[in-house]
Amino acid sequence: xxxxxxxxxxxxxxxxxxxxxxxxxxxxxxxxxxxxxxxxxxxxxxxxxxxxxxxxxxxxxxxxxxxxxxxxxxxxxxxxxxxxxxxxxxxxxxxxxxxxxxxxxxxxxxxxxxxxxxxxxxxxxxxxxxxxxxxxxxxxxxxxxxxxxxxxxxxxxxxxxxxxxxxxxxxxxxxxxxxxxxxxxxxxxxxxx
Numbered sequence: 777x778x779x780x781x782x783x784x785x786x787x788x789x790x791x792x793x794x795x796x797x798x799x800x801x802x803x804x805x806x807x808x809x810x811x812x813x814x815x816x817x818x819x820x821x822x823x824x825x826x827x828x829x830x831x832x833x834x835x836x837x838x839x840x841x842x843x844x845x846x847x848x849x850x851x852x853x854x855x856x857x858x859x860x861x862x863x864x865x866x867x868x869x870x871x872x873x874x875x876x877x878x879x880x881x882x883x884x885x886x887x888x889x890x891x892x893x894x895x896x897x898x899x900x901x902x903x904x905x906x907x908x909x910x911x912x913x914x915x916x917x918x919x920x921x922x923x924x925x926x927x928x929x930x931x932x933x934x935x936x937x938x939x940x941x942x943x944x945x946x947x948x949x950x951x952x953x954x955x956x957x958x959x960x961x962x963x964x965x966x967x968x969x
Contacts, residue, residue, distance in 0.1 A: 821854055826948070
């Protein structure tokens with residue numbers, strides 16, 4: 777499975793880049809192209825974070841450990857799209873003018889929490905290799921549990937950003953809650969009650 781599916785998952789994971797490249801090339805970004813690019817990569821970041829989180833539940837449901845093989849790749853794509861989202865915001869929206877940007881990070885809660893989520897993704901991306909897993913040992917798992925906080929921050933960022941349309945952020949919130957519920961060991965909880 778590994779030989780065939782990993783390259784396929786990799787190519788499919790590039791879909792957000794294919795879409796935006798096509799829209800740029802054929803002038804289909806709409807009336808606000810900068811917002812379109814920023815929002816496009818922001819949404820895909822969340823999708824890939826949720827896909828990364830869904831690998832363990834899929835392993836439990838299907839009783840197959842094959843899903844775990846894709847988790848690292850999906851997580852790195854989440855970081856890639858988060859970085860493009862951030863760089864698009866800083867470069868296209870602010871033209872790398874850092875004074876108003878820092879002002880927004882400090883004053884606007886959706887910018888602050890989105891920026892915080894991106895910062896927290898950096899150590900996860902840096903420590904994603906097998907070598908780092910061996911080097912950090914038990915601390916690796918503790919560090920990578922930050923993905924739960926990052927996912928909550930990401931969904932909150934989307935909710936706070938959406939001033940009028942709450943349908944999409946609500947869908948992301950529901951999916952996140954379901955995925956986080958899979959992490960709760962109800963048999964252990966019931967034994968403590």
